[in-house]
Amino acid sequence: MIKILVVDDQNLVRQKLQTVFTTQSDFEIVGMVENGFQALEYLKTKNPDIALVDLEMPEMNGLTLTQIISQSSPQTQIIILSSCDDHNSINDAIQAGARGYLLKSTSESEIIDTVRYVQRGYFQLGPGLFEKLLFNLIDQDQVASGQLETLDDKYSYYVNSLKQEIELKTQTTHGQLTKEIESQVKNLQVKFKEGLEAFQQQVTNQLKHGLDDLINKFCQKQQNNLNQTLEEQAIINHQLFATKLLIKKLEKQITILRYGLIAIFFCYFLEKITILCYVLKKF
Numbered sequence: 256m257i258k259i260l261v262v263d264d265q266n267l268v269r270q271k272l273q274t275v276f277t278t279q280s281d282f283e284i285v286g287m288v289e290n291g292f293q294a295l296e297y298l299k300t301k302n303p304d305i306a307l308v309d310l311e312m313p314e315m316n317g318l319t320l321t322q323i324i325s326q327s328s329p330q331t332q333i334i335i336l337s338s339c340d341d342h343n344s345i346n347d348a349i350q351a352g353a354r355g356y357l358l359k360s361t362s363e364s365e366i367i368d369t370v371r372y373v374q375r376g377y378f379q380l381g382p383g384l385f386e387k388l389l390f391n392l393i394d395q396d397q398v399a400s401g402q403l404e405t406l407d408d409k410y411s412y413y414v415n416s417l418k419q420e421i422e423l424k425t426q427t428t429h430g431q432l433t434k435e436i437e438s439q440v441k442n443l444q445v446k447f448k449e450g451l452e453a454f455q456q457q458v459t460n461q462l463k464h465g466l467d468d469l470i471n472k473f474c475q476k477q478q479n480n481l482n483q484t485l486e487e488q489a490i491i492n493h494q495l496f497a498t499k500l501l502i503k504k505l506e507k508q509i510t511i512l513r514y515g516l517i518a519i520f521f522c523y524f525l526e527k528i529t530i531l532c533y534v535l536k537k538f
Contacts, residue, residue: 260286260303291315310337325352357381
């Protein structure tokens with residue numbers, strides 16, 4: 256079922272459309288209003304598939320209503336029904352978002368077919384309107400071609416005039432331009448020389464500072480290494496001294512042990528001799 260909203264300020268037109276649409280079993284007129292504000296109020300609660308909108312209405316014209324509906328209710332397809340057949344009205348309606356454009360003099364069958372085609376997603380123009388737009392485009396193309404030819408002639412004239420003016424100015428200002436260029440070249444040479452000297456001085460200073468820093472770091476590192484070497488030497492000397500003391504202590508202990516062994520051996524020898532003498536006395 257195709258739900259249709261009719262928006263027209265003429266009651267006679269609304270009644271005619273109602274008579275036409277009621278003959279179709281798949282059409283349902285869900286609303287009939289006489290101006291754009293009533294249509295917008297209606298669309299706040301209803302979602303018709305098709306809105307037939309008059310182009311010229313008081314309070315709000317059909318173009319403004321078409322723009323608002325296209326933005327706020329894009330599911331509703333708009334067909335303009337107007338008495339205006341000029342190409343400006345048709346183009347404005349299409350740009351506003353209309354999907355169809357019919358004249359009020361269109362036959363009932365054409366209106367019915369247009370509603371069905373637009374509801375299916377097609378774009379429809381009433382009989383003779385497409386040809387009118389086409390002829391208008393052809394006329395505009397011819398006018399544009401004539402304007403382009405005029406512009407081309409003007410362009411050629413201006414280009415030739417400009418060439419002549421440039422040649423004249425070139426002859427009169429060639430010497431001045433040469434002197435000016437020579438002066439600029441000399442200035443550039445002077446600035447380049449000054450900049451080069453300044454750059455060389457800057458590089459020299461940076462190298463000098465870099466070498467000084469490198470020497471200072473090297474000397475500091477050598478001093479650190481020397482201090483570290485002295486500390487290591489002191490540690491080694493201390494260890495050697497401790498080792499010598501330990502050796503002397505061991506030598507003393509060995510000497511005492513040697514004397515002890517000699518004493519033990521001597522005592523043992525005396526004991527053996529004593530025993531031998533005692534045995535000899537008995538015999």
